[in-house]
Each structure stands twice: as C-alpha cells, then as structure tokens.
Amino acid sequence: MQRTFAGEFWKAKWSLLNGFLTTVELSLIVIAIGLAMGVIGGLLLVYGPRPVRWLMRAYVDILRGIPILVLILFSYYGLALMGIDISAFTAGVVALAGFCSAHMSETFRGAIDSIPVGQTEAAKAIGLTFWQRFFYVLLPQAARRIAPPAINTAVEMVKGTTLLSIIGVSELLLATQQTIARNYMVIEFYASALAFYFIFNFTLSRIGAYFERRFGFIRY
Amino acid sequence: MSVAQNAPAPRELLVARNVHKSYGKTEVLKGIDLTVTEGEVVALIGASGSGKTTFLRCINLLEEFQQGSISVDGDPVGYVEQGGARRRISETRLAAQRARIGMVFQSFNLFPHMTAAENVMLGLVKVKGMAKAEARSIAEHWLARVGLAERRDHYPFQLSGGQQQRVAIARAVAMEPRLILFDEVTSALDPELVAEVLGVMKDLAQSGMTMIVVSHEMLFVRDVATHVVFLDQGRILEEGEPHAVFRNPSSDRLRSFLGRFTDIIGDITAR
Numbered sequence: 220m221q222r223t224f225a226g227e228f229w230k231a232k233w234s235l236l237n238g239f240l241t242t243v244e245l246s247l248i249v250i251a252i253g254l255a256m257g258v259i260g261g262l263l264l265v266y267g268p269r270p271v272r273w274l275m276r277a278y279v280d281i282l283r284g285i286p287i288l289v290l291i292l293f294s295y296y297g298l299a300l301m302g303i304d305i306s307a308f309t310a311g312v313v314a315l316a317g318f319c320s321a322h323m324s325e326t327f328r329g330a331i332d333s334i335p336v337g338q339t340e341a342a343k344a345i346g347l348t349f350w351q352r353f354f355y356v357l358l359p360q361a362a363r364r365i366a367p368p369a370i371n372t373a374v375e376m377v378k379g380t381t382l383l384s385i386i387g388v389s390e391l392l393l394a395t396q397q398t399i400a401r402n403y404m405v406i407e408f409y410a411s412a413l414a415f416y417f418i419f420n421f422t423l424s425r426i427g428a429y430f431e432r433r434f435g436f437i438r439y
Numbered sequence: 440m441s442v443a444q445n446a447p448a449p450r451e452l453l454v455a456r457n458v459h460k461s462y463g464k465t466e467v468l469k470g471i472d473l474t475v476t477e478g479e480v481v482a483l484i485g486a487s488g489s490g491k492t493t494f495l496r497c498i499n500l501l502e503e504f505q506q507g508s509i510s511v512d513g514d515p516v517g518y519v520e521q522g523g524a525r526r527r528i529s530e531t532r533l534a535a536q537r538a539r540i541g542m543v544f545q546s547f548n549l550f551p552h553m554t555a556a557e558n559v560m561l562g563l564v565k566v567k568g569m570a571k572a573e574a575r576s577i578a579e580h581w582l583a584r585v586g587l588a589e590r591r592d593h594y595p596f597q598l599s600g601g602q603q604q605r606v607a608i609a610r611a612v613a614m615e616p617r618l619i620l621f622d623e624v625t626s627a628l629d630p631e632l633v634a635e636v637l638g639v640m641k642d643l644a645q646s647g648m649t650m651i652v653v654s655h656e657m658l659f660v661r662d663v664a665t666h667v668v669f670l671d672q673g674r675i676l677e678e679g680e681p682h683a684v685f686r687n688p689s690s691d692r693l694r695s696f697l698g699r700f701t702d703i704i705g706d707i708t709a710r
Contacts, residue, residue, distance in 0.1 A: 340501050341548035341607075345562035345614060346538025349530055355561060359552045437552045438596040 224407045231398040238394025239415065245311065245380045245390060246419070250373045252316040257323020257369075262353075264328040275324065282321035287379050290314040295386040311383040315376055322372040329368075330361035335439075363434035370427030374420045381416075391415060449476040452512060452618055452649050453498065459506035460493060467493050468504065469673040475618070475666075480650045482660040482681070485670035486696060491653045494670070495620050498651065499540045500533060511540060512617055538566045541611030541619035545626050547603040549595040555582060555606045556591040559613045567614070581609035585639045601632030605639050618649035625656060657700045661685060669693045 228235070263275045282290070294314035295307060305313070334357055342352040384393035395412040399405055453475040460468035468490050475481050483491040496502040498509055500517040509516045516536055518525050527533075549558050559578035563569045569577075582591045585605040595603050604624055611619050621640065625633045637659050644650055644663050654660055660667055661681045668678040671692045677684055688694045 335546075335548075337544060337546050337548035338550065341542075341544060341550070343501060343534075343537055344499055344540075344542035344544075345610065346534045346536075346566040347562070348534045351565050355565060356550055360550075434552065436594065438594070439551055 222402060222404070224404060227398070227402045227404055227407075228411075231394075231401070234389075234394050235391070235398060238389055238391040241308075241389060241394075242377070242380050242391040242415075243419070245308070245315070245383065245388070246373075246377045248312055249315040249319050249376045249380070252312070253319025253323050253372070253376065254369070256316070256320035257327050260320055260324025261327025261331060264324060265331050266349075279321045279324050282317055283325070285318075287314065287318050288382050288385070290318055291382055291386060307383070307386045307388045310386065311380070311388050315379050315383075318379070319372060319376050322375075323369060326365055326368045326372065327361070330364040331357055333364060334360050359434060360437055363431055363437055366427045366430040366434075370424055373423050373427075377416065377420055377423070449478060451475070452477045452479075453509070453651070455494075455498075455507070455509045457507040458494065458497060458504050458509060460490075460497060460502060460504040467673050468497070470507070471670075471673075471675060473668065473675070475649060475651060477649055478647045479666055480644045480652065480664045482664035482667045483651065483653045483670060484655070484657070484660060484667060484696070488672075489670040490673040491670045492622055495622050495651060495653050498620055499537050499542055501542075511536065516540075534566070538562065538614060539617050541614055541616035543604070543607050543611050543619065543621045543624045545623040547595070547600070547607045547627070549603055549606055549610075551595050554592045554594055555587060555598065555609075558595070558606055559610045562610070562614050577613050578609070581613045582606065584612075584642075585609045586635070599632060600628045601635045604628065604632075604636045608636070608639055608643070612643065612648070618651060619643070621650060621652040621654070623653050623655065625654070655700075657685075657697075669696070671696075 260275055260279065263271050264279070267275060291311060291314040294317075295305075295310040298305060298310065298313075338356055338360065339352060342356040347355065380388075380390050381392040383390055384396065387393070389397075391412055395408050399408050402408075451474055453473070455471055455473040458468050458471040459466065471490075471494055473481070473494075483495060485491045493502055497504045498511070498516065503517070508518070508520075514536060517528060517533060519528055520526075528536075549555075550561065553561065556575060556578045559581060560571070560574040563574035563577060564571060567574075579588065579591055582588055585608055587602060587605055587609070590598060590602060590606075595606070598606065608619075608624075624640070625636050628636065633656070637656060640650070640652070641659070641663050652660070652664065664681050666678065667681040667684050669676050669684065669688075669690075669692075671690075676690050677688065677693050684693070685697060688697060
C-alpha cells in the first residue's frame with residue numbers, strides 16, 4: 220500500500236501534537252522567565268549597589284559567552300552529577316532561561332541607560348517614587364528600544380528549544396525525527412517542522428514590530 | 440518684597456545653613472547660608488563653576504550634599520540628624536518633599552511619550568492621587584495660563600523650545616509647590632524665544648510664587664528678583680536688593696562679573 224503524507228501524519232498525530240505543544244510550552248516558559256529576570260537583572264545592573272552590579276555583570280557576561288548547547292548539557296548532566304536530580308525538561312528550561320535572562324538583562328540595561336538622565340531628574344522633581352519613575356517615565360521610553368533586540372532573543376530561544384532534542388526532550392524536532400524514523404518521509408516531515416518554526420517566529424517578530432510602532436511616536 | 444501691608448511678617452520658607460558639597464576632593468559648595476521668605480524671588484548669579492546650579496539642585500536633593508542642612512517649610516530636606524549622625528531619609532519621604540518643591544530645567548525634560556496635558560497631569564494623578572478628570576482640568580487651566588491652551592494635546596517634539604519650557608513651568612506650578620527652582624531655564628532657547636518664557640516667570644513672580652532662579656538674564660534679575668545672591672567659587676560673596684547690589688558691587692569679583700554684561704546690554708543699573 221502506498222504511503223501518503225496525510226496518512227502518516229494522521230498516524231503520528233499524537234506524537235507530533237505533543238512535540239508541538241512541548242515546543243510552544245518550552246518557548247513561552249523560557250521567554251517569560253527570561254523577560255521577567257531580564258527586567259530585574261537590567262534594573263540591578265543600573266541601580267543595584269556596587270557588589271550586586273558586579274555579580275550581575277559577571278552572570279550576564281559568563282552566560283552570554285557560553286554556547287547554548289554547552290549550557291544545556293551542563294545543566295542536564297552536570298547538575299545530575301552534583302546530585303541535583305532534575306528532568307530533561309526542567310534542565311532545558313534552566314539552561315535556556317538562564318541564557319535568555321542574560322541577554323534580556325543586557326538589553327534592558329542598555330535601554331534604560333540610553334534614556335537621558337534629565338528624564339529621571341524631572342520625574343524625581345515632581346515627586347514620583349522609584350517605581351513610579353520606572354513604570355510611567357522610563358519603561359514606556361525604553362519599550363521601543365527594547366522591542367527589536369528582545370524579539371531577536373525570543374526568536375533565538377524558540378530555535379534553541381530544538382537543541383533539547385539532544386537530551387531527550389520530546390519537543391517538535393525530536394517528535395519529527397522519530398516520525399521520520401518510522402516512515403522515511405524526510406522531506407515532508409522536516410518541511411512541516413520548518414513551516415511551523417517559521418510561522419511561530421514570524422508571529423513573534425510581528426508582535427515586536429507592533430510594540431516598536433506602538434511607541435514609535437516617541438521623539439526627542 | 441511684595442507682601443501686602445498689615446500682613447503678618449513673611450515666613451521663612453527656605454533656610455539653608457552651612458551647606459557643603461564635594462565631588463570627590465573638589466569642594467564646590469563651601470558653606471552656603473541662605474534664607475528665603477515666602478513670596479520672594481531670589482536670583483542666584485555667578486560665573487559658571489561658581490556653584491549656583493549645584494546649590495539649586497541640592498535644594499530638592501538632585502545633588503547630595505555632605506554637610507549642613509536645607510529646610511523647606513521647617514522640614515529638613517533629604518537628611519535627618521539622629522544622635523549626632525546624619526542619615527538619608529526614606530525614598531518615599533524624599534519623594535513627598537520633592538513634590539512640594541517645583542523645578543524647571545535648562546533642557547525642559549518633558550516626558551516625550553506624553554502630550555503637554557499628560558505631562559502636567561502625571562504628578563497630579565500619581566503623586567497627589569487626583570482623579571484624571573480633575574487633573575486634566577487643572578492641567579488645562581495652567582496650560583492656558585502659560586498661553587498654550589491650543590497645544591495641550593501636542594507631544595513635546597511638536598512644540599518649539601519656548602513652548603516646551605512653558606509646559607515644563609505649567610507642570611511645576613500645577614503641583615502647587617511651596618517654591619519653584621528655575622535652573623537657567625532660558626539658556627537652551629533661541630534668543631527670540633527667551634522673552635515668552637521670562638514673561639511667564641514674571642507673571643508667576645507677581646502672583647506671589649516663591650522662586651529661586653539661576654539666571655544669566657541680568658535685566659530679568661534686576662526687574663523681577665527681590666533678592667540677588669552672587670556666588671563665587673562655592674561661597675556667597677555678596678547679596679542684597681538687586682539695584683543696590685548691581686549699582687554698588689563691593690567686591691572686585693562681582694564688579695568684573697557684572698562688567699561682562701554691561702559690555703553687552705549697557706548699564707544694568709539704569710532704569
């Protein structure tokens with residue numbers, strides 16, 4: 220009987236759906252943690268007391284300097300050898316979120332630093348507290364500068380989830396490979412994975428473009 | 440002083456005592472004493488580097504100072520003495536103090552992502568806790584007072600420098616501060632825009648607002664200030680009523696400082 224793509228796709232639907240959902244879940248968790256830690260990290264880099272700034276600086280520079288794959292393998296095998304027993308999924312989240320937060324921290328630091336100091340002074344002068352200055356004066360101005368590099372990082376993270384196939388996380392790439400191993404329809408199934416990654420990342424970059432436009436009216 | 444007759448003696452609004460400030464080993468303020476009473480317009484003049492802007496920025500603690508005290512309305516700004524030790528007050532308390540001291544900057548510093556009205560409203564809503572509608576009507580009132588009723592929904596980049604500075608003044612005044620600090624507010628403006636800003640300031644002075652003004656506009660100082668303070672190398676060298684100080688400078692430093700203006704605008708003591 221002739222194999223058809225549709226037939227094979229249907230057979231593998233649960234495994235592929237599971238891979239798809241795992242990729243989406245991983246990406247969203249990693250980006251959310253990375254973004255949240257990035258805001259905190261960026262604030263610490265700019266406003267933290269000196270020792271905290273140094274620690275943050277070291278964290279950012281070290282993590283940005285290590286290939287993601289090495290981080291993943293270290294997080295999975297290294298932590299296990301140190302007696303910390305975590306699942307492949309968790310190890311993947313730790314590695315990717317760590318990497319993501321380092322990049323996001325640096326992005327936030329740069330954006331906050333680039334806002335003229337007079338903005339903070341004017342906000343202080345009308346009596347705004349630190350968090351009010353941050354939310355109403357600095358963040359809206361920083362948002363436009365943050366959007367393009369933050370989206371780049373987010374897209375890199377989605378691509379980075381494929382590396383977790385190496386430690387056995389059944390995300391979309393591993394599910395696709397396993398499907399191909401059964402039916403040898405290499406081109407069809409890799410092409411569908413490719414289409415999925417493209418659509419996911421393209422959507423992300425449209426969201427980024429929206430934020431850029433949303434705050435694009437800000438001029439000095 | 441512009442205080443009505445029979446009024447009670449004007450209250451001391453700002454009292455600075457022995458204010459010292461250093462950047463590392465360089466001492467830029469070497470013991471400033473100044474008292475400003477309600478309704479006064481005090482002009483700080485002096486060459487660049489004399490410390491006038493630094494002192495102004497110490498009043499709302501945009502600059503820290505290491506010794507001495509500055510009180511506004513009897514409330515020491517920024518620091519408290521406790522058992523002989525000097526301690527920074529909390530961020531929240533400092534913010535509340537700053538809300539009672541307005542400031543207008545040389546470079547306007549309007550918030551670029553907000554319209555003129557929103558710039559004025561921000562402090563009213565977030566600091567004073569006003570409802571938006573109330574804040575908007577106050578903002579519109581003050582924008583009208585500075586002649587910008589038509590421009591209330593414009594963003595700063597759509598306004599000229601003079602208009603931006605008038606919005607900045609409206610933003611400061613709308614908070615109903617006890618006093619307003621003006622830091623060389625016309626220095627960044629094209630000459631033809633200076634007058635509109637000085638006009639608004641003069642109007643404000645006549646309404647009884649207490650003002651401390653760092654300025655190189657000597658004619659404005661002469662006509663509007665009630666008290667002029669000449670700083671030189673971090674010290675107050677001379678002070679007094681502007682006409683008297685300008686006519687009879689007792690130090691060589693002030694004489695030569697004023698001489699530089701006389702060359703440009705003629706005799707500043709002449710009416």
